[in-house]
Amino acid sequence: MKNILVINSGSSSLKFQLIQIPSETVLASGLVERIGLEGAKLHYKTKNFSGSREFAVPNHAVALKAVTDMLLDNEKGVVKNPEEISAIGHRVVHGGNTFSKTTVIDEKVKKAIKNLFSLAPLHNPPNLKGIEVAEKLFPDAPQVAVFDTAFHSSIPEKASKYAIPDKFYEKEHIQLYGFHGTSHKYVTENAQNYLQQEKAKIISIHLGNGCSITAVKDGKSIDHSLGFGPVNGLIMGTRSGDIDQSVIFYMVEQLGYSIQEVSEILHHKSGMYGLTGYSDLRDIEAAAARGNKQCQLALEMNAYRIKKYIGAYAAAMNGVDAIVFTAGIGENSSMIRKMVCADMDYFGIKLDEKQNELRSKEIRKISSENSKVKILVVPTNEELEIARQVMELVS
Incomplete structure (x- = not known):
């Protein structure tokens, strides 16, 4: 030992x-x-x-x-x-x-x-x-x-490179790096073992205060929502996720904000917090249940953004065998899981609503029996994944 x-x-x-x-x-x-x-x-x-x-x-x-x-x-x-x-x-x-x-x-x-x-x-x-x-x-x-970035080093250049002058890629190393890699690696390997499929097309959705989604094909990351920094992609607790770059130019050139102020807004004052005044999803869900229109819209926006990425990554992999929800929100919010999986019949994604409402610390399937795509909740454990990798290296 x-x-x-x-x-x-x-x-x-x-x-x-x-x-x-x-x-x-x-x-x-x-x-x-x-x-x-x-x-x-x-x-x-x-x-x-x-x-x-x-x-x-x-x-x-x-x-x-x-x-x-x-x-x-x-x-x-x-x-x-x-x-x-x-x-x-x-x-x-x-x-x-x-x-x-x-x-x-x-x-x-x-x-x-x-x-x-x-x-x-x-x-x-x-x-x-x-x-x-x-x-x-x-x-x-x-x-x-x-x-954290290591798992995403397998992303091919066609997905990791930005369409800006080559000098920024070659000299300044500006590219998609990705984050939450330790978590995505852990949950997708567990999902593969659960499915008993060595080769599988998995979309891993890490939802916490920080959020990301990864396309994992045969155990390797091939695309990921976070990029050069941790503010891109999905709507997060306080981070904006995807935004038109023109908005940033407009805020600086026309509204008089400094670059530092815009960075502060996009990293710490946007996302669910910017939309609702709350950064904790539990508060947002509770307010939405009381009829708060801003919170209801924020939840719809959050789920819609995730659905868009699922569609994109299903296209990137030419199919999907399983969708994995993980991290604090992914593991605990039955509402977000239900909203993400709604109206996804075209992809063969069908939720078992009764299973979705259950709580467990173990990996579990929440898709219906006739769902073409398996929907899994896989508790993440980054510390255990780190310990495994350390042991593999030093033993």
Whole structure:
């Protein structure tokens, strides 16, 4: 048995899981939130303990040290010394063109991650900080980077290249990179196993505060809704998704907004929040049920955008065997699933409404028996996927 510590280091948070491989048992999990802010908290859970505590967390070094202390604690811990942790897997959002697979971290890799800061300014810097802190606390454990963009490196050039002058592609590396790759890889592999189809055409729909949809053919990503950055494609919690570029020019040239202000609007003040004043879908669904017209329209717009991509990706793959819903909204919102699957008879997509209303933490089929396309709900587990990839690399 090997103990793999998985770290997902955000700008003001640090998520972690200690997973035993190959049994895939979660020994401990938790989150340090509000790093560098007042009211910072450590949430920690094991088989025999669950609790939180508030304390001063000025930086990621203090956060990870607190996590380490809990893992090693005589009463609440799950390991006796740092040497019992076999390897550490780090989620790194952007690997650019440099990384197309999981990689053992060395100085060269850290430098490359730093060089990609401009492509993911909100994510790669804290990802690198988590790596640097972990190296000091666990000097004997291999540090491994699992890149969110790696799964999408299989997307062919005809789909990943933008129709702008070649110099921007060749010199500046402006192209579709895609995100949520770890999640899409995990759920589509699980779907293939469930369907018992090694070769399958799957449309994977990751719906959370951030949303994306991927066309996966025979286990490989061939197209994806997020592009150079994480604001394209589907309507998200606070992000706009697809928008006519002319709107941006108009906002700057005619309405007087700065580029920074437009970026703030499209990333943090748009999407479902911009349409309704709510970013949490549960609030939007509740308001829609009370008759709120804005929320009803926002839900229709959200589902319509997803349906458009399903049509596009069915065309790209010349068919579809299964549609997969995953992540917080995809796994829990029966309303969104119902709206997306409505009036899709042409594609042979037919929902079993009774199955759709049921809740489960297991993979399940919610399509009717006469549905040509299988509709699946597959709970995602990015931490487990990271642990599997780390183990495969270092074993």
